[in-house]
Amino acid sequence: MIETTGLRKSYRKKTSRRSGDSPTVDAVRGIDLSVAAGEIFGFLGPNGAGKTTTLRMLATLIRPDGGRARIAGADLFADPAEVRRRIGYVAQGGGTTDHVSAREELVLQARLYGAGKAQAVRAAEDALKAFDLTGFGDRPCATYSGGQRRRVDIALGVIHEPRVLFLDEPTVGLDPASRAGVWEEIRRLRTQGMTVVVTTHYLDEADALCDRVAIVDHGEVVAEGTPAALKREISGDVLLLGLEPGEDVAGRAAEALRPQPYLHRLEDSGEEGLRLYVADGAAAIPQVLRALDAAGVTPGTVQLQRPSLDDVFLARTGRSLQQS
């Protein structure tokens, strides 16, 4: 449904003359993607990784500097107008107006996509029902909760029944219950056969919602696959070692543990403690405790964890996504 090769985009920096920096920032440095029909595909990455730029290129809102892309059967470079007819796009923060109701927004959007008046009124009514907006859909959008407003944004994005929907950070700033509600709507669209591409910097969102994920950093895809397959690449377990406060406790613990033969890698996660990558967590715990004891370090807590998508990010980039 989406195929891209070498998609790239640079921006001119406004401050370049004074700072003496390079005059451009390479926001997207050649992205190859293949998204299947009916998939929920996620772009996961830290702020500034190039997620929004990629999404806006695919949605025909920014012209790429190079590469190739086909979306829903149309060529992005040769026929962007056709691409635009076949896709929906919901920007970060959405586009609803405070004093207008969801119904009015939906009617207007349907008319923008060429529906006649009666047809647009019917489409709005159907969307209000489908997205569970009937209880408040005639009130001004300013009176909605964050989650209700996001549902209206998504309803607006699909009023013309696109084959592909692009959602930029669909749950940013929402409470857990509202996020779950938005995920439900996205899954419902998938069951109708729609292909959905979301950007997110939430690890749990990528893990729970997306069928496949491209992890992006500095404008490049650093890993791609199903969340389960990506995590399987990180073989073994993670021990999260919380430490009692004290002078350079983390440094002394790390010094004691680094030479241990069962330790694959050690990362200092700041306040969270030390992350120890080992083949077999349960077997390593007593050995870790003995090594710490010998070094005179008292551990606070030891937790055995399965690898997360953050561990994948860490393995590929040397940084934690949560701290980026």
Ligand SMILES: Nc1ncnc2c1ncn2[C@@H]1O[C@H](COP(=O)(O)OP(=O)(O)OP(=O)(O)O)[C@@H](O)[C@H]1O
């Ligand atoms: N219009 C612009 N002019 C100059 N630089 C830009 C522009 N838009 C984005 N950038 C830069 O391009 C890089 C990628 O930005 P982009 O917004 O695509 O990242 P992102 O992963 O979506 O991050 P965020 O989640 O913060 O939006 C960043 O370094 C950003 O500062």
